[in-house]
Amino acid sequence: MKSDEDELDARIQRLLADPQYQGHPLREALDGLWQRSHQQMARIERITYISDAYQAMARERELSINERFERQLKRIGKVARISDRYQEMMRDLNEALREASHRDPLTGLYNRRMVMERLREETAMVAAGGSAYAIAMIDVDHFKSVNDRYGHEAGDRVLVEIAQALAARLKGDELCARWGxxxxxxxxxxxxxxxxxxxxxxxxxxxRTVPLPIADQSLWLTISVGVAHYEPGENFSAAIDRADRALYRAKQLGRDRVEIDDGALG
Known part of the structure; x- marks a missing residue:
């Protein structure tokens, strides 16, 4: 198609340059038509150039927008990952703080606060038809003499050993805590x-068979225990009081023994 146009253009130029057509009435019209055609073609080429340049700019601008969008997405993704890690750290920290608030710092056992929470849960389960639970209060016999003779630091080590010995004998969801x-x-x-x-x-x-290392020697201690059974319908603090009374009775009867709450038997 392009070669046909080029051939036609060359033929018109030859006709216009041929001396025999000088003064011919159609020569001037043909020359004007040819000039106009070339001017239009020039305009078309300029328009095409402008159009191509505009499209190239549009493509470049679109590419730039896409690149900026991709960079922005990467930034947002990075911020989201940082936010997720921060929230995870906060959850872990809150859990660690909660766990620390429920642990005795010396023995590592649960503390009185955890006991109260657990008793509320167990009492609610009994109210919902579950089986009743039991409470045992334990006191280390003659512990004051350990502190007086060996010092409070040695007494603390003894408490840690006793706590570990008690906790190791429990199973399942049985709980051992330091009451104070x-x-x-x-x-x-x-x-x-x-x-x-x-x-x-x-x-x-x-x-009684567990040797407690203290001051380069072994010490054997005993415990007194008071046991009570939760009675459905009562406040759990009443069960604690009954176990505490049983413990007091065990100590009054000579220590190193287990006493149960008489009221629970009735």
Whole structure:
């Protein structure tokens, strides 16, 4: 197609240059038509150039926008990942703080706050039809003499050893916590009073055989235990009081023994 146009253009130029057509009435019209055609072609070429340049600019601009969009997406993704890590760190920190607030810093056992939360949960389960739980209050016999003779630092080490010995004998969801000083408490879910007394007796017997290293020697200590069974409908604090009364009775009767709450038997 292009060669036909070029051939026609060359033929017109030859006709216009031929002397024999000088003065011919159509020569002037042909020359004007040829000039106009070339001017139009020049305009078309300029328009095409401008159009091509505009499209190139549009493509470049579109590419630039896409690049900026991609960079922005990468920034947003990075911020989102940082935010996710930060939230995960905050969750871990909150969990660690919660765990720390429920742990005794000396023995690592749960503390009194955790005992109260757990008793509320166990009481709610009993109210919903679950089996009642038992509570055992434990006191280390003659612990004051350990502090007086060997010092409080040695007494702390003894408490840690006793805590580990008690916790190691429990299983499942049974809980051992430090109640305060040399006192510990056990929460025994879905446990009868007799089963709780048997467990307490086993703990008492076992602890008597555990040597506690102190001042380059071994020390053997005993425990007194009071056991009570939660009675459905009562406040869990009442069960704690009954276990504490049983513990007091065990100490009054000579220590190194397990006593159960008389009211729970009735």
């Amino acid at each position: 000083g040399e006192e510990f408490v056990l929460i025994l879910p879905a446990t009868t009073l007799e089963d709780a007394r048997t467990l307490a007796e086993n703990l008492r017997s076992h602890l």
